[in-house]
Amino acid sequence: MEVRVATSFGFCKGVRQAFALAERSFELGSPVYFLGELVHNHDAMETFRARGARIVENPEEIPSGAVVVTRSHGIPKDVWEGLLKKNATIVDTTCPKVKRVQVLARRLEEEGYHLVVFGKASHPEVQALLSVLKKQAQVVAAPEEWQKVFAVDHQGPFAVLAQTTFPSVLLQQFENWVREQGLLGVRIVHTLCDETEKRQRELEQNLEQNPGDVVIVVGGKHSANTRSLFVLAERRGVPVFWVENAAELRLLSLPKRVSFFVTSGTSTPDWVVQEVVAYLQSL
Ligand code: SF4
Incomplete structure (x- = not known):
């Protein structure tokens, strides 16, 4: 049985940097509060829970001076100001x-564009992005949603992020x-992360070469970029399994x-991918 593994796997640069900062936060006081999951990965967050971190969704649960x-x-923005x-x-x-996307969005808004954001409205990144804008932006994810925005309510100029x-x-x-x-009057601004695009491209190339x-796909069930990998394989009609770790597999x-091709989201720790690969090789 052959097991191929994507060349880009494990944490991306942004997650590695976030982890390093979070590690150092334990030197600043105790207990350390995490406002939501640093990244959407249960295994990765366990390492902080094991060190006594408190992970809360509601900022009201955070005491003064924490x-x-x-x-x-x-x-x-309002949560930041509250803290x-x-x-x-x-x-x-x-x-x-x-x-960078937040800065771009603000600039486009100042230039007079009506903003349309492609993403999931409830995702923390989208919520943070919307919070820095003065006007309300529309959030779309599926063809029927964007067709509605641009066909019925076409009052451009629009900037799409x-x-x-x-x-x-x-x-x-x-x-x-x-x-x-x-x-006309639709400006599409490239804001996709190259790290996640690289993984999607590699998956596509593999599917062409090894149909x-x-x-x-290894990664957290709430991870948007892991979902993107899953969606890509699913749309190609290939058999695809999405697991968080080897235990689930x-x-x-x-x-x-x-033969298997293993790929992972950018918030999936290296060791989790390695365990999945080891299990597949043992079959
Ligand atoms: S996936 Fe891209 S945008 Fe997200 S943390 Fe990693 S580098 Fe940053």
């Missing part, structure tokens, strides 16, 4: 690529649609006498 680690996806009022020591782990981890295959579909419709592979009944 050390607070933000998400790598960013936190909404400052509480004299919190904020460890900002927001990925620079996520911050995407959550950094949005599936590139869907954005490509949108670009084709804009071209087919001959829509018989069964794909194993062991519970599945996998096809026999096939």
